Amino acid sequence: MGEKLSSNDSEITPLLTPYQMGNFHLSHRVVLAPLTRFRSYGYIPQPHAILYYSQRASNGGFLISEAAVVSETGRGYKDTPGIWTKQQVEAWKPIVDAVHAKGGIFFCQLWHVGRVSNNVWSSGESYSIPRPLRTDEIPFVVNEFRLAARNAIEAGFDGVEIHGAHGYIIDQFMKDQVNDRTDEYGGSLENRCRFALEVVEAVAKEIGAGRVGFRISPFANYMESADSNPEALSLYMAESLSKHGILYCHAIEPRMITATEKFESPHSLLPMRKAFNGTFIVAGGYDREDGNKVVMKDDTDLVAYGRLFLANPDLPKRFQLKAALNKFNRDTCYISDPILGYTDYPFLEESHQMKI
Template identity: 40%
Template sequence: MPSLFDPIRVGSIEARNRVFMAPLTRARATREHVPTPIMAEYYGQRAGAGLIISEATGISREGLGWPFAPGIWSDEQVEAWKPVTDAVHARGGKIVCQLWHMGRMVHSSVTGQQPVAPSAIAAPGQAHTYEGKKDYEVPRPLEISEIPRLLDTYERAARNAVAAGFDGVQIHAANGYLIDEFLRDSANHRDDAYGGAPQNRVRLLREVTERVAGTIGAERTAVRLSPNGNSQGAIDSDPLTVFLPAAKILDVLKIAFLELRELGADGTFGKTDQPKLSPYIREVFTGPLVLNQDYSPEDAAWALESGAADAIAFGRKFISNPDLVHRLRGRLALAPDDMKTWYSQEPEGYVDYPAAR
C-alpha cells in the first residue's frame, strides 16, 4: 500500500506526495479582501506539500464575512493571487483555491449586507468582525429565483481561480457554511425543491459542482464535506442518508478528489458521538479520498496502509512546520504553533517559523 511520501494523481494534478495542506484561514489579506505579498512567502514556504488547499477564499462580497480573508471575485484579487501561485509553482508545488460562501456565518458589519442561508435560523455563538465578536444575525432565506445568480458567482470564481494560476479549485461544502447549511436538517427547514428530503437538500451541492466542473473541468474540481457532528451549529439527525447520496453524486461527476473533515470523540476543535462516515463513503466514492482532522503521523500512515484514504490533509501542523513533509519523512520533532498569532495580520507566527536543521 502507498505511504505518505508516494506520489498520487488527483484529477489533472500530479501530487509528489500524499501529505496535503488543509485550508487554513490566516487573515493576512487587506480589509478589501485582496491578497498581500506576504501570502506568497507563506505559501511558497509550504510548497513541499503534495497539494496545498488554499485558505477559504470568498466567491463574493455577500459570502465573505471573515475580516482580512481573501476573495477571488475581482480582477484586483486575481492579480494579487498570481504571485502566490507563482511562488508555489516555482518550488515545484501545486495549489488549489478553496471557494467559500459563508452563508449564515456572515455578519452584516463586515459585508454591509444581511446574511443569506437556506432558512431564517441564526447560527449559535458569535462572529468575528472588525469591531470584535458580535452575535450571529438571523439570515435571509435564499429565494429559488436567486439560485441561478449564486451558481453564476461560483462559475466566475472558478474562472478567476484558473486565471490567477491555481491548479484547480475545491468547493467548500463543509463546516457549517452555505452549502453545508443546505445539506443539514438543523439549518435547512425549507419545503421547496432545496429542502425536506435528503435528495432535495443535496441539490445545491450537485448544482454548484456541476457548474464549476462544467466551467474548468471535473479533473480540476474537488469538494470538501464534514459529514458527521456539529459544525458551527449545523448538524444532521441522520447524516448517512444525506452524505452517502452526496458522495454518490460526486462520484458520478468524477471530481478530482473528495476531502472529508471528520470529527471524533476527542477532537481538538469539536467532538461528536456520531460515527465517522468515511468507511461508507469509501464504498461509493471511487475517486481519491482525502481525510482530515487531528491525524498524527502514525494515524495518517495507518490510514493509507489500510486503504481508508488516499491522502491526508494536515492543517494546524503546517502552521508551525512549513517543511512538514521533510519533518515527517525524517521523523523529526514538530514545532508547536501559537494560537494568538493565527489571525493577527502580522508576519509573526506566519512566515517566521523556521525549517528544521
C-alpha cells in the same frame, strides 16, 4: 482508490509515497489543508502570502488555499481573501507562481459563508439575523461559484475546492437542522443536496471536472449545522459527486466536533470512501502515525494537515526524518500580523541552529 501499500516493507512511510491524482502527479500524500489566516487586508491577497505558501510548497506537494470568497455578498469575516474581482485575481497570481516555482500543485478553495455573516464585519463572533435565499436568487449564487472558479484558473491555480463543509452556505442547505425550506431545495435529502450539486455541476462545466474538489463535513456540527442522518448524507453526496466525475472528495473525520475539539466517534468515513470513485482526502486531527496508518490501510489516498502544517512549513520533511515538530500557537493564528504566527515558524535546519 489508489494502489494499496504492502505492510511487509518496514522502510515505507506511507504518507511519503507518490500518488497520481487525476492529471496531477504527487510526490507525497501530505496535503496543506485550507486554513483561514485573516491577513488579506481589505479582502485582497497580500504579498506576504507569497512567502507563507511557498514555504509550505514542495516539488509534487499538494496545497489547498485558505478559503477565498466568491462574491461581495459571500463575505463573513474581516480580511479574508476574495476571488471575485480583477484586483483579487491579479493579487493571487504571484502567490500561485511562487508555489508553482517550487513544483507544487495549488488549488483554490471557494467560499460563501451564507448565514455565518454580520453587518459590521467584526471578528465574526456575533452574526446578523439571516434570511433564506429566495428560490430565484439561488441561480445567482451558483453562478458566483462558477465565475470564481473561472477567476481561480485565470489566477493560475491548478483547480478549485468547493467549500461544502463547516456550517457555511452549502453545508447549511445540506443539513436538516438548518434547512427548513419547503421548496425544491428543502425537505428530502435529494432536495437539500440540490444546491451543492448545482454548484458542482456549474463549476465542473466551467473548468473541467478534473480540476474540481469538494470538502464536506457530514458528521460535524460547525456553526450549529448538524444533520439527523449524517451517514445517509455522506453516502448520497459521495455517490452524487462520483456521478459528476470530480477529481476528489475531502472529508472531515466524524471525531471532529469543531476545528479543535476531538472525541471518539462511532461513525466512519470508510463507507463514503468506498462510494466515491475519485481521490479521497481525509482531515481531522491527524498526526504522523495516524496518517501513515490510514494510508497503509487504504482508508484514504491523501491526508490533509492544518495546524501541524501551519506550525511546520517543512512538515513532509519532518515526517520523513521523524523529527520533532514545532508547537502550534493558537494565540497568533488569527491575528493580522504579516509575520508573527504566519511566516516565522522555523524550518528544521533553523530549529537545529537555534538549539546549537
